[in-house]
Amino acid sequence: MENEPRGLLISPIRDGTVIDHISAGAALTVLRMLDITGQTDEELSIATNVTSMTSGHEGKKDIVKVSNRELSKEEVDRIALISPHATINIIRDYIVVEKKGVEIPKFLSGIIRCTNAGCITNDNEPIKSAFEVTEEGLHCLYCDTVITTNPENHII
Ligand code: CTP
Ligand code: ZN
The missing domain is CATH 3.30.70.140 (Aspartate carbamoyltransferase regulatory subunit, N-terminal domain)
Incomplete structure (x- = not known):
């Protein structure tokens, strides 16, 4: 008005x-x-x-x-x-x-959960998730899964 x-x-x-x-x-x-x-x-x-x-x-x-x-x-x-x-x-x-x-970082540590249930970062180990941000998506440095869906859906 x-x-x-x-x-x-x-x-x-x-x-x-x-x-x-x-x-x-x-x-x-x-x-x-x-x-x-x-x-x-x-x-x-x-x-x-x-x-x-x-x-x-x-x-x-x-x-x-x-x-x-x-x-x-x-x-x-x-x-x-x-x-x-x-x-x-x-x-x-x-x-x-x-x-x-803001700039999308090249690496993400402990912010996104890996979508692979078998990934060591999803075990009850005190291991933080780690991803490299690539053109294809978020590449898990532990199990090589590439997350291509909206990162907002995978925030811890
Ligand atoms: N702001 C604040 N407290 C201040 C100064 C600014 O909360 N003492 C807030 C303003 O309300 C605004 C933001 O900080 O949300 C940026 O302020 P400013 O650069 O003055 O506003 P704009 O010129 O509108 O910014 P932009 O062009 O980035 O939208
Ligand atoms: Zn993984």
């Missing part, structure tokens, strides 16, 4: 990281990838399915704000598996001091 007031859905943060332009509905998966659980004592804001204007057309997106923390490159790149258009904004003293995209 034209005259509908548009307030800020979630407040700006002083220091930390804003993960913006997350695919609509994927915020909770992003939190899981950052190992943030219901037991967290971190200051977080999450917005899901908010209206966003991107290159002139309206769409929906999710946003996650984590105060007082900057994420490692490995952490942010995991997000690329489910939200290739996410942006990472580093905030210091309310100012966006850095903005960058």
